[in-house]
Amino acid sequence: xxxxxxxxxxxxxxxxxxxxxxxxxxxxxxxxLGIGEADLLARLRCLLExxxxxxxxxxxxxxxxxxxxxxxALAVPEERWDEVVAAVNALPQVAHNYRREHRxxxxxxxxxxxxxxxxxAIARIETDTGLHVFAFPKEREYFVEMKLEARV
Amino acid sequence: MxxxxxxxxxxxxxxxxxxxxxxxxxxGSLGISAAEVRRRLEALLEAGVIRRxxxxxxxxxIGWTANGMTVxxxxxxxxxxxxxxxxxxxxxTHCYRRPRALPDWPYNLFAMVHGSSRGEVAAKAxxxxxxxxxxxxxxxxxxxxxxxxxxxxxx
Numbered sequence: 001x002x003x004x005x006x007x008x009x010x011x012x013x014x015x016x017x018x019x020x021x022x023x024x025x026x027x028x029x030x031x032x033l034g035i036g037e038a039d040l041l042a043r044l045r046c047l048l049e050x051x052x053x054x055x056x057x058x059x060x061x062x063x064x065x066x067x068x069x070x071x072x073a074l075a076v077p078e079e080r081w082d083e084v085v086a087a088v089n090a091l092p093q094v095a096h097n098y099r100r101e102h103r104x105x106x107x108x109x110x111x112x113x114x115x116x117x118x119x120x121a122i123a124r125i126e127t128d129t130g131l132h133v134f135a136f137p138k139e140r141e142y143f144v145e146m147k148l149e150a151r152v
Numbered sequence: 153m154x155x156x157x158x159x160x161x162x163x164x165x166x167x168x169x170x171x172x173x174x175x176x177x178x179x180g181s182l183g184i185s186a187a188e189v190r191r192r193l194e195a196l197l198e199a200g201v202i203r204r205x206x207x208x209x210x211x212x213x214i215g216w217t218a219n220g221m222t223v224x225x226x227x228x229x230x231x232x233x234x235x236x237x238x239x240x241x242x243x244x245t246h247c248y249r250r251p252r253a254l255p256d257w258p259y260n261l262f263a264m265v266h267g268s269s270r271g272e273v274a275a276k277a278x279x280x281x282x283x284x285x286x287x288x289x290x291x292x293x294x295x296x297x298x299x300x301x302x303x304x305x306x307x
Contacts, residue, residue: 016208021205026170037172041172054208055303056206058204065161088300097299100221100294104257111304138250142235142248143245
């Protein structure tokens with residue numbers, strides 16, 4: 001990973017939301033950060049290319065469009081790890097996927113346009129992998145604000 | 153939401169074009185004006201269909217190298233009041249009640265905690281444990297060791 005400078009950190013910390021819907025959004029966002037538009041565009045391109053940022057754009061809340069998000073987990077045998085990662089990640093409905101230290105060692109989020117899409121995606125993963133999918137749909141949301149500032 | 157909104161979501165879910173006038177570029181691909189793109193994005197933001205517009209950092213790359221999912225088996229009668237308190241802790245980024253999957257998984261309260269070290273995450277988890285007190289029967293802390301995919305939504 002590349003070294004981040006103070007401007008990169010400011011982009012990461014101050015631009016996690018609030019990108020303007022103005023006619024000249026990059027110029028306006030850059031002015032807020034105290035840099036020029038070309039600098040902001042070049043830095044965003046670099047931060048995306050190097051994987052410091054995974055995305056830049058609107059974050060959609062699929063439930064507000066009638067869809068569903070569900071957290072799910074698998075207990076993947078170590079010797080089948082790579083094959084199962086490929087099978088699960090191949091589904092466009094898998095939005096995020098993390099390896100975790102537990103017998104349930106693969107945790108992923110399914111995001112589908114309809115509530116029924118969740119059951120279809122789970123059935124598909126169970127068929128493709130032969131493994132049981134543990135589904136953990138949220139029953140109550142107490143808090144969500146995924147905003148972490150740069151610490152490097 | 154109409155078909156054009158759906159097309160707009162598909163056009164932007166992977167990210168915005170990195171050009172001076174991204175709205176014109178998006179509008180060009182959909183056959184609508186830049187002003188119409190802005191108007192529709194504004195409406196989607198207002199309706200909560202868009203949570204926010206901005207950068208999505210890779211936590212590891214920006215120094216949050218220890219990412220733990222703390223999970224707790226909390227008495228059913230106490231979980232909602234306590235879940236709200238856990239969610240209000242400044243270092244918890246997500247907090248949900250989810251169903252147990254007995255006998256494999258006894259936990260019904262999930263809270264994500266991040267830090268620069270496992271020790272920092274464990275110390276934060278200990279503060280949650282204090283808050284839950286005797287209402288919590290069992291708990292675990294699952295560190296993530298690799299991001300396998302982080303594309304976000306794709307409709």
